[in-house]
Amino acid sequence: MALKFQYLLAILAVIFLCSDVSSAPLSGGRRGAIVGGWRKIDPNNKEVVENGKFAIDEHNEEAKTKLQYKTVVEAEEQVVSGINYKLVIQAIDGTDSNKYEAIVWVKAGAIELKQLSSFRKLD
Secondary structure (H helix, E strand, O other): OHHHHHHHHHHHHHHHHHHHOOOOOOOOOOOOOOEOOEEEOOOOOHHHHHHHHHHHHHHHHHHOOOOEEEEEEEEEEEEEOEEEEEEEEEEEEOOEEEEEEEEEEEEOOOOOEEEEEEEEEOO
């Protein structure tokens, strides 16, 4: 009987500890972030702007174009193994101003990894 009681206490302790943990580890420390879901964020945020410029630079290098970054119009983030940033970027192509959707994946750590996952012109 005492052994069953010890098992029961151990199970209750695990349940208590798991239910008392904040959601910060699941959201990558970002308040209000939902793992796997997209959440709107401030397009003027310094990190968002840096990622917008990175997206334009990477696209220019890959596609041999000469787009010029203007601004980030809309921004969303998605917590994955790192963070995906879905950005609507206003850029200048010659004399035309167009909007582009870019997804930039960022993995923070001792060495930050960053990758342009997709880039497309919006109609």
